[in-house]
Amino acid sequence: MEQSCCSIESEIPFRDLCSILRACASTRNQAEKRRILGKFFHCWRERFKRKYENSVANSNSSVESFFPILRLLVPKLDNARGPIGLKENMLAKKFIQIMAIDKNSPDAKALLGFHLPATKWKMSSTTTGKSDVDFAALISSMLKSRVLANVDEEISLFDINRCLDHLASAHANRSRDQVEKQIDWCCRNLNAEQFKWFVRIVLKDVRLWESSSMDDDGYCCSVELFKAYRPMLATLIFPGNRICQIFSGSKFYVETKFDGERVQLHKDENNNYKYFSRNGIDFTSSYGSTPFVGNLTQFIHGAFENHVRNCILDGEMIAWDRTAKRFVGKGEHVDVKGLKFDSPLNPCYMVFDCLLLNDRPLAGLPLSERLEQLRSAVRDIPERMQIVHQQLVDSADQVIELLNETVGRGEEGIMPDYINGLVDDLDVLIVGGYFGTGRRSNLLSHFMIALMENYDKKIIETVDDCNFSTPRFVALGRVGSGYSLKELYDFNAKLVQLRLKRGQPPPWLKLGVEKPEVYIHPEQSTIVQVKAAQIVTSGQFPLGFTLRFPRVQAIRHDKTWRDCMTVEQFLNFKDLSADCTSKRLAEMKNYNNDQIMNLKTISKKPKRKAIVAADRRCRVEAMKNLDQSKRMRTFKPISNIFQGRELCILNGNDTFTKENLEGKVVELGGTVVQHPVAGRQTVKVKSVVRASTVDVLKLSWLIRCIQTNSFIQWTPKDMLLTTATMKRHFKRNFDQYGDSYTDPVDSETLHDLLATVPVEKTDVDDSKSQKFLSTISYKYGIFLNCTIYLDFYDDLFSPLRRRIALSALDRYELLLYQFRANIVDTLTDSLTHVIVHSDDLSRLDDLLRFKSDFNANFHIVTESWVTHCIGEFAIVDESLHSARTSGESHPAIIDEEEVEEGADVIDENPSSSLETLPLFFYSFTGNFSTNEEEDEEQKL
DSSP: OOOOSSSHHHHHHHHHHHHHHHHHHHHHHHHHHHHHHHHHHHHHHHHHHHHTTTTTTTTHHHHHHEEEEHHHHHHOOSSSSSOOOOOOHHHHHHHHHHHTTTTTHHHHHHHHHHTTTHHHHHHHHHHSSSTTHHHHHHHHHHHTTTTTOTTTSSSSSHHHHHHHHOOOOOOOOTTTHHHHHHHHHHHHOOOHHHHHHHHHHTTOOOOOOSSSOOOOSOOOOOTTTTTTOOOOOOOOOHHHHHHHHHTOOOOEEEEEEOOSEEEEEEEEOOOOEEEETOOOOOHHHHSSSSTTTTHHHHHGGGGGTTTTTEEOOOEEEEEETTTEEEEOOOOGGOOOOOOOTTEOOOOOOOEEEEEEEEEEEEEOHHHHHHHHHHHHHHBBBTEEEOOOOOOOOSHHHHHHHHHHHHTTTTTOOGGGGGGGGGTTTTEEEEEEEOOOOGTTTTEEEEEEEEEEOOOOHHHTSSSSOOOOOOEEEEEEEEOOOOSSSHHHHHHHHHTTTOBOOOSOOOTTTEEESOOSSSSSGGGSSSSSEEESSSEEEOOOTTTSSSEESSSEEEETTOOOOGGGGGGGHHHHHHHHHSSSHHHHHHHHHGGGGGHHGEEEEEEEEOOOOTTTTTTTTEEEEEEEHHHHHHHHTOOOOOOOOOTTTTTEEOOOOOOOHHHHHHHHHHHTTTTEEEEEEEESSHHHHHHHHHHHOEEEEEEHHHHHHHHHOOOOOGGGGGEEEHHHHHHHHHHHBTTTTTTSSOOOOHHHHHHHHHHSSOOOOOOOOOOOHHHHHHHHHHHHHHTTTTTTEOOOOOSSOOOOOOOOOOOOTHHHHHHHHTTEEESSSSSOOTEEEEEEHHHHHHHTTHHHHHHHHOOOOOOOETTHHHHHHHHHHHOOOOGBBBBTSSSSOOOOOGGGGGTTTTOOOOOOOOOHHHHHHHHHHHTTTTSSSOGGGEEEHHHH
């Protein structure tokens, strides 16, 4: 809202605000920043009181607000003003044009190439003398020497806001002349300091603060009263006819699922209660352990029928608003556990399952029977405890009709998070990078991600990694969040060793309007798992789509560019995530099985997708046990090798599906039950492993039994998890490497056993030989525990840096290698020493800044420390050779009487020692020992 020129906004000079911002930027103490801003806010309030104390009814007082000032303090949060459309590059071009600066001049190149590390570090010494110089400081320093501001006119906050409004209007109307006019006005009326803060406001970078910142089948397990367990979760199933195909025409339940907290209620015959979360956390103290305490138990105790001695209920705890007569979901940030008696909200327990009743476990029964038991044991208490209503359906049309009803009632039906949520964990490839600002200056902080074009898998496997002659990747978007500063630094350290390209796009990459600053070859890059809010249209990228709010979930060093998601897979995702309404679900009826199942081939880590975690959306649970029994009856036993044995397969693999393996078990005389046998570590398998109550076998054991048509005894290599009883059995019959004490082994088993045996060096018992070897290790391995970085690169951080030719430190590198130092070519926080040459300390300040920023604990010493250590055959005090010390160096001095016979003596002059040390190191062999030990050493 634009205010009149008589407002307080028009009375506060912009220079005052600049002083406040400068004071805040000059301190890192958050309390001091709050004090400065608090004083400024107080002054504004006093102005307001003085202006309107005698005119309460003044019309201006009703519209006067702090908003015009606040939008300048935190421009990132200002959504009232439209986008200005000016970033560093456009501002630089406009400034060069208005100031008539030669485009080939150093100043113009510095402005246009500000993002490049060389420009930033060069300008840091010529502008502010600091490494964190930003674009605003750079452009204001160039304005200072060219224009004298109009000091006769005082620029107010009203003038600045009006200028910003004009810029936003010009951007909306695409009026370049108006943009240039406003920038020209700023250049002529603002001094350099004011122009710097104006640019930061335009860029929305005021720097006021430091930072802004399962498988489909369920399984049964025994449940015990007052013992927490991990409940079964729902699994994502594609809608429409696909549901009915999965359940083979059987009826299934559809029920409303509330956006609350999953809670299990345990009650015993003594009226003791316990409440557990899905992760086993005990919240009994909040809800009440007896009928007389807590914010829930005393209200629901009467809901249980008289015949109920004990029970375990499964449900959702959600807040009920007694005033509005509605449920309040977790999305409204209500902690249902902490609700007080005087609150308008109270907890309401929505029960949808009963797992134990009167000491009888019900988990193995069909859902229909469990629901009957639940309704016979519990009655509704409105607003406190209610049974979730279920409806039995058997067709896709009924599902769609129910979804239409939920949409008609203003409910979400299926939440977008679980359709559009398919955008989670896309495996994409980093193909380009952008240099960052601030703490990420001189690092590639943002990255361009791309998809692989559609190719046959066999062709992809035969492609030469270094020869991308045809376009293979299509740009999808850019990502700049989700990873830590350490992960970012480690990735940049990897790129330092490469020669990154700029300029024209490489032939293997298709780009749109958006182009990265540097390109990263696929063979040298990394796959990242990216999560995004949704897929949106965009004219910046060749597909016409990009990701909204992408963030990196994980950096997948275990994958190569061949594992990148393809364009076809991405478009399949887009089609399924485009609409989550019932209309979209109706269209899904036309999808065939191949189209639906093809989505499972998308390159992404399998991840449990629970449809059940959002308010008022449909929850589907099938009567799986009945279906399984019908299916198993179609198989007839043809062998008895599994006779009398019960097996359960939690999952299959690429060759054998779960259903096929279960059929094989029945044909071989076995019974399919719920004792885990697993092929891969799914959520269900991990849950069983965490329980640690059963033996979990690998799927390979079952497949070997089927292939050999015989029952194979378990061995340690067949186990994913071993209980204490089985461990004792294995200890009696197998050695520590899994080799049986009684059974013979074949060549394949022997090979597997040998692969598990650790390789150890044989100890030498001869004391003289040990003494000889330890002496060599002591004297000629003095840098064994040192990780050293040598300062012979022209830049510390840039991926484009070069090693200095004929550096004076080259010879010291050889010395350090000879005395067993670990030399690295990148700066890390695990370094022990950084060595600089006393004649070239130009990068010392950068090294000190790095050490301070990362709290590193390494020593920065000159080259004299190396020769001194070698001269003493020990690590000497680093403070004697600190790079900060300008005193004399400390020559290496050896007492000739202490040198053993046959060894060369190092010259007392460090420089001469440097020339002779390499020969000395190689000359000790055969001449080190005394005459008395000569025979033993010759044997060694």
